[in-house]
Amino acid sequence: MCRFFILIIIGLSVFSNGFTQSIPAIIPTPISTIQKEGHFELNNETILYYDSASINSKNFLHSFLLQHYKIKLKARSYNGDLKIINNSNNTIVLHKQVAENETYMLNVEQNKIIIEGSESGVFYGMQSLIQLLPTEISNKKIPCLTIFDAPRFGYRGLHLDVARHFFPVSFIKKYIDFLALHKLNTFHWHLTDDQGWRIEIKKYPLLTKIGSIRSQTLIGPYGSNKYDGRKYSGYYTQSEIKEVIDYASKRYINIIPEIEMPGHSLSALASYPFLGCTKGPYKVMETWGVADDALCAGNDSTYQFYENVLDEIISLFPSKTIHIGGDECAKTKWKECKVCQKKMKEQNLKDEHELQGYFIGEIEKHINKKGKKIIGWDEIMEGGLAPNAAVMSWRGEEGGISAAKQQHEVVMTPGTPLYFDHTQSINEDSVTQGGLNTLKAVYNYNPIPEALMPHETPYILGAQANMWTEYMDNEKKVEYMLFPRIAALSEALWTKLDNKNYNKFEAKISTVFARYDLWKINYSKAYFDVESHVINNDSGKIFWHLISKNKLGKIYCTAPNQSEKQINEAFPISQSGEYKAILKDEKNYPLSSEISQTFFINKATGKPISISVQPNKSYAANGSKTLVDGIQNKMGMPKSAQFLGFWGDDVEVIIDLQKEMNVDSILLHSFEQKASWIYRPKEVTFLLSIDGINYTQIVENPQISGNSNLIYSQKLSSKARFIKIFIKNIGLIPENNPGSGNNAWIFIDEIEIK
Ligand code: ACM
Ligand code: ZN
Numbered sequence: 001m002c003r004f005f006i007l008i009i010i011g012l013s014v015f016s017n018g019f020t021q022s023i024p025a026i027i028p029t030p031i032s033t034i035q036k037e038g039h040f041e042l043n044n045e046t047i048l049y050y051d052s053a054s055i056n057s058k059n060f061l062h063s064f065l066l067q068h069y070k071i072k073l074k075a076r077s078y079n080g081d082l083k084i085i086n087n088s089n090n091t092i093v094l095h096k097q098v099a100e101n102e103t104y105m106l107n108v109e110q111n112k113i114i115i116e117g118s119e120s121g122v123f124y125g126m127q128s129l130i131q132l133l134p135t136e137i138s139n140k141k142i143p144c145l146t147i148f149d150a151p152r153f154g155y156r157g158l159h160l161d162v163a164r165h166f167f168p169v170s171f172i173k174k175y176i177d178f179l180a181l182h183k184l185n186t187f188h189w190h191l192t193d194d195q196g197w198r199i200e201i202k203k204y205p206l207l208t209k210i211g212s213i214r215s216q217t218l219i220g221p222y223g224s225n226k227y228d229g230r231k232y233s234g235y236y237t238q239s240e241i242k243e244v245i246d247y248a249s250k251r252y253i254n255i256i257p258e259i260e261m262p263g264h265s266l267s268a269l270a271s272y273p274f275l276g277c278t279k280g281p282y283k284v285m286e287t288w289g290v291a292d293d294a295l296c297a298g299n300d301s302t303y304q305f306y307e308n309v310l311d312e313i314i315s316l317f318p319s320k321t322i323h324i325g326g327d328e329c330a331k332t333k334w335k336e337c338k339v340c341q342k343k344m345k346e347q348n349l350k351d352e353h354e355l356q357g358y359f360i361g362e363i364e365k366h367i368n369k370k371g372k373k374i375i376g377w378d379e380i381m382e383g384g385l386a387p388n389a390a391v392m393s394w395r396g397e398e399g400g401i402s403a404a405k406q407q408h409e410v411v412m413t414p415g416t417p418l419y420f421d422h423t424q425s426i427n428e429d430s431v432t433q434g435g436l437n438t439l440k441a442v443y444n445y446n447p448i449p450e451a452l453m454p455h456e457t458p459y460i461l462g463a464q465a466n467m468w469t470e471y472m473d474n475e476k477k478v479e480y481m482l483f484p485r486i487a488a489l490s491e492a493l494w495t496k497l498d499n500k501n502y503n504k505f506e507a508k509i510s511t512v513f514a515r516y517d518l519w520k521i522n523y524s525k526a527y528f529d530v531e532s533h534v535i536n537n538d539s540g541k542i543f544w545h546l547i548s549k550n551k552l553g554k555i556y557c558t559a560p561n562q563s564e565k566q567i568n569e570a571f572p573i574s575q576s577g578e579y580k581a582i583l584k585d586e587k588n589y590p591l592s593s594e595i596s597q598t599f600f601i602n603k604a605t606g607k608p609i610s611i612s613v614q615p616n617k618s619y620a621a622n623g624s625k626t627l628v629d630g631i632q633n634k635m636g637m638p639k640s641a642q643f644l645g646f647w648g649d650d651v652e653v654i655i656d657l658q659k660e661m662n663v664d665s666i667l668l669h670s671f672e673q674k675a676s677w678i679y680r681p682k683e684v685t686f687l688l689s690i691d692g693i694n695y696t697q698i699v700e701n702p703q704i705s706g707n708s709n710l711i712y713s714q715k716l717s718s719k720a721r722f723i724k725i726f727i728k729n730i731g732l733i734p735e736n737n738p739g740s741g742n743n744a745w746i747f748i749d750e751i752e753i754k
Helices: 002-015 052-069 119-132 169-181 238-249 266-271 300-316 332-336 338-346 352-369 398-405 439-443 475-482 485-494 502-507 509-519 623-628
Strands: 032-041 047-050 074-077 091-096 104-108 112-117 141-149 155-161 186-190 254-261 321-325 373-377 390-393 410-412 460-465 531-536 542-547 554-558 565-567 571-573 577-584 595-599 609-611 644-647 651-671 683-689 696-700 703-705 709-728 745-753
Touching (some): 047 052, 052 091, 104 119, 112 119, 119 141, 155 485, 186 460, 238 254, 238 300, 254 300, 300 321, 332 352, 338 352, 352 373, 439 485, 439 502, 460 485, 485 502, 531 623, 542 554, 542 577, 542 595, 609 623, 696 709
Parallel strands (some): 047 091, 155 186, 155 460, 186 254, 254 321, 390 410, 410 460
Antiparallel strands (some): 531 542, 554 565, 554 577, 577 595, 609 651, 644 745, 651 745, 683 696, 703 709
8 A cells, every 4th residue: 555655646746747738537536637748549559468456457448448449459467567567668557556445546658558556446547547538439549647546435336226127137237337437336236126026036936937027017107097008027047146246246346136125025925925914915016106015024934035035145146235125114014914913012012113123123133144234225224223234315314314323334325316217307208206316416415414423424335326217118218317417426426525526527528428429328418408497586577597508509489479589598478378498509400409388477476475494405496486486387297396395394485466466366286196205285274464464364275176286276356465375284194105104295386376
């Protein structure tokens, strides 16, 4: 290690010469990059020297250059003594050093490139070298520079759910390469869920014979009842699993397998109904969400079965950590099950949450006995955290904060912003799950919460993004949801906080996209979308503000029944109807897809509004003004940009119409989706006032229409200047529902006064 750091210091002092050049588009940004004059030119005569510890790096580089640049390096092994190749020209040297794990130095000179570091460090240095290559394959010049680099976090993860949709080994390998190209080191393979069991277990063949098959799949939004009517199946044999593990290990990627229990287990229950409380019959699930059925936690044979399954998992996967799920386990059946209730009595457990804690604890004991440790979703904290368990915090960061304070290891993976099944564009036209997680939000994510004391932060091992595939039935869609957010993720996990800078990241995006084109990746171009937001300056007028990061074009806007106009500033919205916008070049050629927005103008639109509590930061949209911005959520799924979400809170809203007016009706838009813990308000009350001091309660619990998009409305014949709306949350989610016992969300959107 010492020699390595001496090298670095010398490097810094020799090359810090103020030489200016555009910063190479290396993602994630290294600790230090010192640019120098000149370049190294790669050709078919370039010799790639590698020592015995660098074979994996040699193989990756060799096949990458062949595949993407049609260059065939002459690879030669050497004994690790740098002196032997000191005088060689046109060489790339991969050299394992005594260095801290994952650390590397990359030195590009005109006649030689040397990558030194720990074994995995050399691999990461080689990844940086790949990103120094130009994106036009005819140009093979690599700029001279010196990079020293090491990661911020030891756990840099990406997950893939192969239960909702199955992906073949060829794609899993490609996915693992995506991780490697971004210096991620952990692949969380979500192998079982209600919708399918995807790994061969020799002792229990029905898990795949029955559990890997479902009759059909939900293709519309949750609750839409829109199914494809097609049988769906797929699983990995154990020999395929071994092949993937070997592939990943050559890329310094650990695979954490996840076997879900005791909830999210319908595929196992359908295969072996004795595992359940009611004994079935059960069906592999066709929709996503939370099922009422779980494994019977009272029956000893359930534990025996899962221990046998885990024994096969443990002997397959070298990972020190095994993921045992633990999330969203409905307690419905446990409450009615005599065996579960008996177990609770025997073990002195006060409720079903403690039974869940007992279940996880028993499984942990077995896994610990085999020399491994468990990680689980943050619900494993229910009824007390198992002694050695690590926690994956997905329902925000609270679970992770609490676990770190209890001195347990934590991987942060909060739904906002790290769920990649959520859309990255407010203009998304494919069906997606959840809210909006933009490239910028992912980039700005910091896995270390402010709530932790310095001595608690080492328990945060790192973070990962989760790719739930509810609506990803093909590889191209997975790529589209992953790219370019994986680039932002890699900086959030690798790059030191001082070096993180979104503007600098943005400056690299064009190069990054060109690289994706070279790699033939299907990526989202949402970054260049025409972005719109409503300006509401409390004057009673609203404006549609449109911008694009693509400066090559101009934005054109079309108002209802009018012709297209080029706009430079915000576009005034004076009437209800559909407005359209598009980016075009000077020849009128479209540079973006067209976006459209329907506005509903009423007496409340653009008026001053105040709110008693701020929305939760995950669903804060544009603050209280969102409720009077003329935009109504029209989709079955909430576009989070248009909703305010309150987690457990009651809310009071006051709108000032700025003068006394006739009020003929009041409407409040809300949303309900119990699978996502979003509940209709318990009470809605409308109040009116002339002076803003004395309010008359005019309506309690107005009429409700709609299904999941709810409208609370009341016809009136009154005069008022101020309208107050009181919205009461139901509080805790009732028993026998997904998330029972947690705070319920209320989602509110537009308020209309007519
Ligand atoms: C989860 O998203 N249910 C872990
Ligand atoms: Zn039971």
